[in-house]
Amino acid sequence: MKKIYALEERCLGCRLCEVYCKTAHSKSKNIIKAHKEEDIESAIFIEEIISEKQISYFALQCRHCADPQCVKACISGAMYKDDDGIVKNDKKKCVSCLSCILVCPFGAIKLGKDGKTVSKCDLCVDYGKSLCVEKCPNNAIELLEEHYKKEI
Amino acid sequence: MRYLIVGNSAAGINAASEIRTKDSVSSITMISKDTFNTYGRPLISYYLNNKIKPEDIYYHNKDFYIKHDIKVLLNSEVKEIDIKRKKILFCTKTKHNNDILVYDKLLIAIGSNPILPSIAGLDYNYTNVFTFLSYEDSIKLKSSITRTSKVVILGAGLIGLKVAEGLAEQVKNVTVIDLSDRIMSSNLDQASANIIQKHMENHNIKFQLKSSITNVNNTHNLVTEVILSTGDIIACDILIIAIGVLPNLNLAYKAGLKVNKGIIVNEYLQTSNEDIYAAGDCVESVDLLSNKKSVFALWTSAANQGKIAGENMSQGNHSKFLSEFAMNAISFFGMHILSAGVVNTNLQNIQSVTMKCQSNQLCRLNILNNNLVGFIMINENKRAGIYTALIRNKTQLSSLAYDITNHQNSNVGFNVYSTTERKRLLDLANIKI
Ligand SMILES: Cc1cc2nc3c(=O)[nH]c(=O)nc-3n(C[C@H](O)[C@H](O)[C@H](O)COP(=O)(O)OP(=O)(O)OC[C@H]3O[C@@H](n4cnc5c(N)ncnc54)[C@H](O)[C@@H]3O)c2cc1C
Numbered sequence: 001m002k003k004i005y006a007l008e009e010r011c012l013g014c015r016l017c018e019v020y021c022k023t024a025h026s027k028s029k030n031i032i033k034a035h036k037e038e039d040i041e042s043a044i045f046i047e048e049i050i051s052e053k054q055i056s057y058f059a060l061q062c063r064h065c066a067d068p069q070c071v072k073a074c075i076s077g078a079m080y081k082d083d084d085g086i087v088k089n090d091k092k093k094c095v096s097c098l099s100c101i102l103v104c105p106f107g108a109i110k111l112g113k114d115g116k117t118v119s120k121c122d123l124c125v126d127y128g129k130s131l132c133v134e135k136c137p138n139n140a141i142e143l144l145e146e147h148y149k150k151e152i
Numbered sequence: 153m154r155y156l157i158v159g160n161s162a163a164g165i166n167a168a169s170e171i172r173t174k175d176s177v178s179s180i181t182m183i184s185k186d187t188f189n190t191y192g193r194p195l196i197s198y199y200l201n202n203k204i205k206p207e208d209i210y211y212h213n214k215d216f217y218i219k220h221d222i223k224v225l226l227n228s229e230v231k232e233i234d235i236k237r238k239k240i241l242f243c244t245k246t247k248h249n250n251d252i253l254v255y256d257k258l259l260i261a262i263g264s265n266p267i268l269p270s271i272a273g274l275d276y277n278y279t280n281v282f283t284f285l286s287y288e289d290s291i292k293l294k295s296s297i298t299r300t301s302k303v304v305i306l307g308a309g310l311i312g313l314k315v316a317e318g319l320a321e322q323v324k325n326v327t328v329i330d331l332s333d334r335i336m337s338s339n340l341d342q343a344s345a346n347i348i349q350k351h352m353e354n355h356n357i358k359f360q361l362k363s364s365i366t367n368v369n370n371t372h373n374l375v376t377e378v379i380l381s382t383g384d385i386i387a388c389d390i391l392i393i394a395i396g397v398l399p400n401l402n403l404a405y406k407a408g409l410k411v412n413k414g415i416i417v418n419e420y421l422q423t424s425n426e427d428i429y430a431a432g433d434c435v436e437s438v439d440l441l442s443n444k445k446s447v448f449a450l451w452t453s454a455a456n457q458g459k460i461a462g463e464n465m466s467q468g469n470h471s472k473f474l475s476e477f478a479m480n481a482i483s484f485f486g487m488h489i490l491s492a493g494v495v496n497t498n499l500q501n502i503q504s505v506t507m508k509c510q511s512n513q514l515c516r517l518n519i520l521n522n523n524l525v526g527f528i529m530i531n532e533n534k535r536a537g538i539y540t541a542l543i544r545n546k547t548q549l550s551s552l553a554y555d556i557t558n559h560q561n562s563n564v565g566f567n568v569y570s571t572t573e574r575k576r577l578l579d580l581a582n583i584k585i
Pocket residue numbers: 075097158159160161162163164183184185186193194195196197228229230231261262263264284285286310311314400403431432433434448449450451452454480481482
C-alpha cells in the first residue's frame with residue numbers, strides 16, 4: 001500500500017501540511033472556515049529536531065502499521081484496518097477512551113478538539129487525495145509505495 | 153480443517169479473523185454462552201449511562217460474520233472438552249440434552265469470572281444483587297434502578313468505579329466500599345488516586361475506604377442494608393459486587409490441561425495439548441517488568457493473544473506472544489487516566505519524576521536504572537504511546553536524543569529518539585512482527 005513519507009532534509013517546518021490536513025478533514029473543506037469556525041485537530045504534525053548546529057523538522061503521521069497496536073487496543077471496534085491496509089477510526093463508534101493513544105509507539109494519534117473522538121491520518125481517502133502531499137511547497141511529504149526504499 | 157473457538161470476546165473474535173485471513177476455506181465456528189455477538193466488554197458502562205447506542209456496542213457489524221464465513225453459536229455453554237476424541241460437549245438454553253461439536257484445532261478464550269466473596273446474610277440469588285461483567289449484567293442493572301435507588305458497590309477497582317460512573321447521574325445514592333486505603337489500588341499511586349477520588353466525589357459518588365462489608369440485612373430475599381467493618385450501616389437496595397475477576401479455568405482443568413494461576417500456555421499460546429490453544433483473560437502470561445507469572449485482565453492483551461493464537465493455529469507455531477505489562481486507559485466524568493507499568497512509587501530504587509501535578513492534572517514517570525518502568529498521566533496524554541514503547545522496548549533513556557524528565561523538552565514527541573533510531577522504528581512499522 002501507499003503511505004505518506006516525510007523527507008526530513010526537505011522540510012522547512014512551515015506547517016502548511018497541518019493547515020491543509022485540517023481543511024481536508026473539515027466539514028466545509030474551506031481553509032478559512034475550517035480554521036475559524038471548525039475546531040479540528042490536525043492528523044499530521046511537524047516535529048522539531050534541535051541540534052547544536054541547526055533546527056530541522058519532519059512531519060509525523062500514522063504509519064498504518066502492518067500490525068497496528070491501536071487496532072488491538074481499541075475497546076469498541078472503532079479503530080480498524082480496512083481492506084486496503086489503511087488504519088481508520090470510525091468516529092461514530094469511538095468512545096475516546098484513549099487506549100489507542102496509550103499504545104501508539106509514534107504518538108501519531110491525538111485526542112480530537114471536541115474531546116469526543118480521536119484524530120489520526122486516514123490518507124484523506126474520503127477527500128480523494130492526500131492534501132498534505134499535494135500542498136507541501138517543498139515536496140517534503142510524498143505518497144509512496146511502502147516497499148519503495150526511499151530514505152526518510 | 154475445523155477450527156473451533158470457545159468464547160466470542162476480545163480473544164475469540166481476533167483469533168477467528170486472523171484464521172480467516174490465513175485460511176480462506178476451512179470452517180471456523182465460535183461458540184459462546186453469551187446472548188450477543190461480540191461486543192466491547194468495557195463498553196457496558198457506556199451503555200448504562202446512554203453514552204453509546206445499543207447498536208454501537210458491537211465490535212463488528214453483522215455483515216462481518218457472513219463476509220468472513222464465521223459461524224457463531226450463541227447461548228451455548230461448553231460443558232466439557234474431550235481431548236482424546238477431539239470434541240466438545242455443550243448445552244443451549246432451550247435444550248436439555250448436550251450437543252457435540254468436533255474440532256481439529258481448538259481455542260479456549262473463555263475469559264474470567266467475577267470473584268464472589270461469601271458475606272453473612274448474602275445470597276447471590278437475590279434479585280437486587282449484581283455483578284458487572286457482561287452486557288446482560290448491564291441491561292439487568294439498568295432496568296432495575298430508579299431515581300431513588302440506594303446503590304452500594306463493593307470494590308473500588310476499575311470495574312467498580314466504571315459502574316459507579318455509569319449510575320451516578322441516574323440515581324441519588326452511590327457508595328463505593330473498598331478495603332484498600334485508595335481507589336484503584338493496583339493501577340494508581342496515592343497522588344493520582346486522590347485526584348480521581350475527589351473528581352468522582354464531585355460527581356455524587358461517596359467512598360468508604362479501608363472498610364469491608366461484614367454482613368448484610370435482608371427481607372423477602374432482598375438486601376436492605378449493608379453493615380461495614382467500621383460498624384456503619386448503609387441502606388441499600390442495589391448491591392453490586394466488583395472486587396475483581398479470576399481466570400475461568402474449569403474447562404481446562406477438567407480436560408486435564410495444565411493450569412496454574414491461569415491456563416498454562418507456551419510462547420505460541422499452545423496449551424499442554426498440542427491441538428488446543430488458549431488466549432485472553434483465562435491465560436497465564438509473564439509480566440515483562442517483574443518476570444513473574446501473572447494474569448492480565450486487559451482487552452489489548454486478549455485481542456493480541458487471540459490474533460497470535462489464530463495465526464499459530466492456522467500456520468503452525470511461528471508467531472510468539474511477547475511478555476506483557478499492565479496498562480490502562482480509562483476515564484471518569486471526562487477525566488482521562490493513562491497508566492502503564494510500575495505505578496507504585498514506594499518500591500526500592502525507583503526514581504519518580506513528577507512532570508506536572510495540579511488539582512486535576514498529573515504526569516509522573518517512574519524510572520529504574522536508566523529505564524522507564526512506568527507512568528501515570530491524568531488529563532494529559534502527550535507522549536503516552538512513546539512512553540509505553542520505551543517501557544516495552546526497555547530503551548536505555550540515555551540513548552535518547554532528549555531527556556524525557558526535563559520540563560523544557562515536554563513538547564518533544566517522536567523526535568525524542570535519535571535520527572537513526574527514529575528511522576529504524578519507522579521502518580519497523582511496515583513489518584509484521
Ligand atoms: C466494565 C468493564 C470495563 C473494562 N474496561 C477495560 C478497559 O478500559 N481496558 C481494558 O484493557 N480492559 C477492560 N476491561 C477488561 C476486558 O474487558 C477484558 O480483559 C477482555 O474482555 C478479555 O477478553 P477475553 O476474550 O479474554 O474474555 P472475556 O471478554 O471475558 O470473554 C469470555 C467469553 O467466553 C464466553 N464463555 C465463558 N465460558 C464459556 C463456556 N463454558 N462456554 C461457552 N462460552 C463461554 C463468554 O460468554 C465470553 O464470550 C473491562 C472489563 C469490564 C467488565
